[in-house]
Amino acid sequence: MEILLILLLVAAIAAGAWLFRERVRLTSALQSAAEENARRAAHLQQLEAALQRANAEWTRLAAREQELASYQLQLQGALHQANAEWARLAAREKELARYQTIVDAGAEAARVRAHAQSECQRLRAEAEAIRDHARSTTEATIAHAHSEAAAIVAKAHQEAQAIAGEAYAAMQDAKRLEQTAQAMRNIIEGYGDRYVVPTVGLLDELADELGFAEAGQRLKAARQRTRDMIAQGGAANCDYVEANRRATAIEFVLDAFNGKVDTILADVKEDNFGTLERKIRDAFTLVNHNGRAFRDARIEPDYLAARLEELRWACVALELKNREREEQRALKERIREEERAQKEYERALKEAEKEQEMLRKAVEKARREVEKGTSEQKARYEAQLRELEEKLRQAEEKGQRAVSMAQQTKSGNVYVISNVGSFGEHVYKIGLTRRLEPLDRVRELGDASVPFEFDVHAMIPHTDAPSLEHALHKLFARRQVNKVNPRKEFFRASLEEIRAEIEKMGLQASWTMAAACREYRESLAIDQALATGSLDERAWAAKQEESERTSGSRHEMMAEALAE
Numbered sequence: 041m042e043i044l045l046i047l048l049l050v051a052a053i054a055a056g057a058w059l060f061r062e063r064v065r066l067t068s069a070l071q072s073a074a075e076e077n078a079r080r081a082a083h084l085q086q087l088e089a090a091l092q093r094a095n096a097e098w099t100r101l102a103a104r105e106q107e108l109a110s111y112q113l114q115l116q117g118a119l120h121q122a123n124a125e126w127a128r129l130a131a132r133e134k135e136l137a138r139y140q141t142i143v144d145a146g147a148e149a150a151r152v153r154a155h156a157q158s159e160c161q162r163l164r165a166e167a168e169a170i171r172d173h174a175r176s177t178t179e180a181t182i183a184h185a186h187s188e189a190a191a192i193v194a195k196a197h198q199e200a201q202a203i204a205g206e207a208y209a210a211m212q213d214a215k216r217l218e219q220t221a222q223a224m225r226n227i228i229e230g231y232g233d234r235y236v237v238p239t240v241g242l243l244d245e246l247a248d249e250l251g252f253a254e255a256g257q258r259l260k261a262a263r264q265r266t267r268d269m270i271a272q273g274g275a276a277n278c279d280y281v282e283a284n285r286r287a288t289a290i291e292f293v294l295d296a297f298n299g300k301v302d303t304i305l306a307d308v309k310e311d312n313f314g315t316l317e318r319k320i321r322d323a324f325t326l327v328n329h330n331g332r333a334f335r336d337a338r339i340e341p342d343y344l345a346a347r348l349e350e351l352r353w354a355c356v357a358l359e360l361k362n363r364e365r366e367e368q369r370a371l372k373e374r375i376r377e378e379e380r381a382q383k384e385y386e387r388a389l390k391e392a393e394k395e396q397e398m399l400r401k402a403v404e405k406a407r408r409e410v411e412k413g414t415s416e417q418k419a420r421y422e423a424q425l426r427e428l429e430e431k432l433r434q435a436e437e438k439g440q441r442a443v444s445m446a447q448q449t450k451s452g453n454v455y456v457i458s459n460v461g462s463f464g465e466h467v468y469k470i471g472l473t474r475r476l477e478p479l480d481r482v483r484e485l486g487d488a489s490v491p492f493e494f495d496v497h498a499m500i501p502h503t504d505a506p507s508l509e510h511a512l513h514k515l516f517a518r519r520q521v522n523k524v525n526p527r528k529e530f531f532r533a534s535l536e537e538i539r540a541e542i543e544k545m546g547l548q549a550s551w552t553m554a555a556a557c558r559e560y561r562e563s564l565a566i567d568q569a570l571a572t573g574s575l576d577e578r579a580w581a582a583k584q585e586e587s588e589r590t591s592g593s594r595h596e597m598m599a600e601a602l603a604e
Contacts, residue, residue, distance in 0.1 A: 257355035278337035289337035310359040399432040452505035461492035461560030
């Protein structure tokens with residue numbers, strides 16, 4: 041019995057030693073696999089960098105192609121001018137035919153024309169050769185990078201599966217099923233606002249000078265890349281060996297995926313990139329899940345990335361187009377404001393000239409009365425004369441001020457206004473106006489677009505009002521209420537902060553720190569009175585109706601007067 045126990049103990053120790061050695065071997069193998077995967081991941085990153093460089097080279101060559109096309113157009117223009125010159129010289133030749141000592145102008149014109157045609161053809165051929173070479177080189181580089189990257193990824197997956205066996209396959213299946221479940225959940229429950237991505241983030245990586253036209257070219261290039269991937273067989277794959285079945289399965293999943301993506305892309309707006317990106321990823325997951333019934337027919341991740349790039353540039357192009365439209369709208373509004381200001385200056389100038397003329401006549405008349413009157417009358421007329429001369433001086437100053445403001449295109453007033461009833465406490469609009477009467481602009485802002493009138497806290501005259509306005513907007517940029525469209529000019533800050541920043545600039549202004557909010561506070565009081573019954577609701581409604589009827593009659597009278 042003891043011998044049996046000893047034998048069992050020895051066997052257990054041997055088995056433990058064997059298990060330990062096997063564990064060490066597997067750990068070493070896993071570490072080696074991890075290191076190999078890391079090396080291959082680094083190689084893959086290098087290939088992706090090479091692919092990015094190839095894309096950049098393609099963009100550069102496309103720009104070069106556009107330059108050559110422009111040069112070709114210039115040469116065609118030169119050829120056209122040479123033809124015109126040839127015709128002119130031919131006509132001139134007929135006039136100068138009797139002067140045989142002069143060199144044949146027609147032959148010279150023909151020579152110039154032939155040289156221009158030859159040069160144009162040469163440059164056209166050179167441009168086409170450069171374009172074809174650039175396209176073929178770039179396409180070959182991109183295709184090679186894609187194929188090598190795909191091979192590395194496939195090999196890494198195979199090695200990982202060989203090392204980890206069923207555990208790796210189970211992990212991959214679990215991840216795939218989790219993504220499929222999430223995609224189905226999104227479709228059933230809806231996407232809501234969970235995947236909203238600010239459009240500003242899309243534009244962060246772009247140069248400031250990138251416009252709608254350039255973004256359109258990038259979108260066109262992204263679409264061409266997806267077409268090239270389909271043509272080169274890199275968009276989808278499956279495990280069928282028989283060629284016909286393989287082609288049918290790949291075509292099936294491509295049609296399904298592209299149909300979903302095209303429908304999603306048709307819904308592109310400037311503010312729904314994140315949601316549409318999630319929808320495309322979910323379509324990728326579900327199509328690949330359903331494709332497993334056809335020998336794992338699947339969309340390749342690179343093709344998913346290409347279609348996401350299409351979405352990105354579509355959103356960027358749309359956002360840039362909207363920004364350009366907003367800039368045009370702001371420019372038109374600025375032009376209209378300038379025109380209104382100019383009309384105000386012209387009207388004020390005419391009124392000042394008319395007032396000056398009237399006062400000059402009154403001054404002349406008073407002077408004549410002083411000369412003719414008695415001593416008692418002279419004293420009275422001299423007092424009137426001094427009063428008239430003072431009014432004349434003020435009228436001349438008013439006219440000079442109108443002329444000066446009309447001549448100084450940047451002079452104006454920067455205003456700080458609030459509207460507690462519409463926007464709440466501590467929200468201020470900082471804007472500028474070049475109107476001779478700046479409060480007219482404030483009244484316009486509060487006419488129909490908001491329920492209550494604005495309160496003016498400060499009106500700051502300045503010789504360079506646009507620069508002052510821009511400086512204040514920059515100081516309070518982080519406080520913008522609308523962080524997408526800075527032209528809205530509303531800021532959430534305290535009035536004390538705004539005043540302190542303006543005084544730091546050495547500017548003095550008369551400040552009204554408390555907002556009157558007359559209409560808003562009266563409306564609150566009426567609400568409370570109606571709620572408590574201290575104000576008869578029918579009497580108040582009748583008064584409102586009467587006020588509206590009176591206002592309507594006044595508008596009709598004004599319209600009739602304008603029509604006459």
